Amino acid sequence: MQKVDWLRLEQLPASVSELHQIIVSQRPEWAGTKPLTLKQGSRLRALWLSLPCLQCGEELKRPPAKAFKAVDKSHGEVFCSLSCSTRYRNLKRGPAKPKVRAAPQKVDKLVLTELPKTLEELNLWAIQKYSHWAGKKPGTLKRGNRSCVLEIHLPCAVCGEPMVYKKHAVVQAIQRGILRFNCSKECTKMAIRLAGRRCKTCGGVLPFSYTRKRPRATNAIYCSKACKPSLKTLKPKPCEWCREPFQPDTSRRLYCSDPCYRAGHGWRSVQRRLGKGITSGPYSGQFLAARDLIIERDRVCRVCQEWREDVKMVAHHLDENPANNDVSNLILLCARHHGVHHKSKPTPYPWFIEWTVWANRFMTSKWHEQNALLYAKYHLQ
Numbered sequence: 001m002q003k004v005d006w007l008r009l010e011q012l013p014a015s016v017s018e019l020h021q022i023i024v025s026q027r028p029e030w031a032g033t034k035p036l037t038l039k040q041g042s043r044l045r046a047l048w049l050s051l052p053c054l055q056c057g058e059e060l061k062r063p064p065a066k067a068f069k070a071v072d073k074s075h076g077e078v079f080c081s082l083s084c085s086t087r088y089r090n091l092k093r094g095p096a097k098p099k100v101r102a103a104p105q106k107v108d109k110l111v112l113t114e115l116p117k118t119l120e121e122l123n124l125w126a127i128q129k130y131s132h133w134a135g136k137k138p139g140t141l142k143r144g145n146r147s148c149v150l151e152i153h154l155p156c157a158v159c160g161e162p163m164v165y166k167k168h169a170v171v172q173a174i175q176r177g178i179l180r181f182n183c184s185k186e187c188t189k190m191a192i193r194l195a196g197r198r199c200k201t202c203g204g205v206l207p208f209s210y211t212r213k214r215p216r217a218t219n220a221i222y223c224s225k226a227c228k229p230s231l232k233t234l235k236p237k238p239c240e241w242c243r244e245p246f247q248p249d250t251s252r253r254l255y256c257s258d259p260c261y262r263a264g265h266g267w268r269s270v271q272r273r274l275g276k277g278i279t280s281g282p283y284s285g286q287f288l289a290a291r292d293l294i295i296e297r298d299r300v301c302r303v304c305q306e307w308r309e310d311v312k313m314v315a316h317h318l319d320e321n322p323a324n325n326d327v328s329n330l331i332l333l334c335a336r337h338h339g340v341h342h343k344s345k346p347t348p349y350p351w352f353i354e355w356t357v358w359a360n361r362f363m364t365s366k367w368h369e370q371n372a373l374l375y376a377k378y379h380l381q
Contacts, residue, residue: 001140002043002044002045002046003044003045003046004045004047004048005027005030005046005048006048006049006050007026007027007047007048007050008049008050009022009050009051010052011047011051011052011054011068012051012067012071012077012078014071014072015071016036016068016071016072017036019068019071020037020038020068023038023047023049023064024038027047030047038064041063045064047063047064048061048062048064049062049063049064049067050063051067051078053078053079053080053084054077054078054079054084054088055079055080055084055087055088056080056084056164057083058080060078062078078286082109091136095238096353102380105147105148105149106147106149107148107149107150107151107368108129108130108133108148108150108151109151109153110125110126110129110130110147110150110151110152110153110368111153112125112153112154113155113156114154114155115154115170115173115174115178115179115180115181117174117179118174119171119175119302120139120173122138122170122174123139123141125138125295126141126150126167126274127141130150133150141167142169144167149166149167150166150167150340151164151166151167151190152164152165152166152167152170153167154170154181155179156181156182156187157180157187157191158182158183158187158190158191159183159187161183163183165181171233172337181189183252186320198220199221199223199224199227200221200222200227201222201223201227201228202223204223204226204227234247234249234250234251235247236248239254239255239256239257239260240254240255240260240264241255241260241261241263241267242260242263243258244256256277261271276329285326285376285378286325286374286377287315287322290315290325290326290327290330290372290374291315291330293314293327293329293367293370293374294314294330294332295315295373296330296334296367297327297332297359297360297363297367298331298359299332300332301333301334301337302332302333302352302355303314303333303334303337303349304334304336304337306334308334310337311334311335311336312334313332313333313334313335314332314333314334314335314338315330315331315332315333316331316332316333316338317329317330318330318331318353318356319350325378326371326375327356327360327371328356328357328360330356331352331355331356334336337349
């Protein structure tokens with residue numbers, strides 16, 4: 001069990017040397033080998049100091065190391081808590097001094113109808129009305145202070161609502177080249193629209209952008225892409241549909257207007273279908289009739305051997321020619337394996353043609369008669 005040597009002190013001294021002298025005088029066995037040092041405690045024996053709080057008097061237990069640190073930092077002031085420390089220092093400081101109220105500020109109002117363009121013009125108007133604002137150098141103003149301030153009253157450049165600014169704010173605006181003050185965001189927006197800068201092509205209002213939530217004029221010269229001329233000039237060429245000459249904006253434009261584009265595109269689509277043997281719609285009537293025969297023959301997808309209601313069933317052309325709608329050129333597939341066949345090179349299903357030839361042999365005579373009627377209707381006319 002550790003033995004503790006208690007040393008009672010009424011107050012910490014003001015210096016470390018005095019504290020060391022008090023401890024050594026009352027407990028000489030704890031004196032160190034070097035000056036101003038103490039022996040180090042152990043598990044069997046230790047030295048502790050008992051001190052009172054300077055504010056509430058509560059007993060505090062401190063080791064010698066913390067006592068030396070307190071003397072070195074706070075000159076012997078020891079407290080049990082932060083509240084005691086604050087209360088003690090407030091009482092030591094004494095009552096707070098009453099605040100001295102500043103003298104009432106004198107405001108000189110300078111009313112202007114527009115913002116001056118130069119600082120010399122602003123200084124001249126201010127000195128003419130208030131001569132005591134004249135500076136040491138001619139044409140300059142004094143700096144304001146707490147007792148005297150110069151306010152400048154200006155109207156909004158758009159709506160005319162009066163606004164009040166300090167002298168330094170108006171001076172900074174003139175130095176930055178600002179020509180007008182606006183009372184709100186809407187007035188700033190309108191002022192930009194009413195500015196003298198216009199589109200070079202049509203004379204319209206130029207666009208503006210927002211910077212730090214304030215509208216700001218851009219460096220644009222044209223109001224839109226339609227007014228901006230092309231960097232390269234193209235020669236006029238005739239429209240592919242109406243044959244009227246027009247000025248194209250790009251080299252790929254073939255038609256002069258949207259109606260001509262729609263008419264020409266529809267005519268080309270019809271010619272493309274006729275060239276493939278398609279008479280109407282995306283596929284011919286022969287394909288739609290042959291598809292029923294293919295479903296009767298194959299019944300399910302020939303790859304996965306399933307008929308799925310949630311997946312589209314497709315009649316695939318074996319020779320990749322949509323105009324060849326003979327039953328020997330069609331096979332029934334689901335949408336998944338139809339996509340696999342088209343996206344794979346080579347195809348993983350090379351047996352399609354052999355299977356269709358084999359399957360046609362086992363169909364009924366009625367089925368072959370319907371196939372012959374379809375062939376006669378669409379190929380022998």
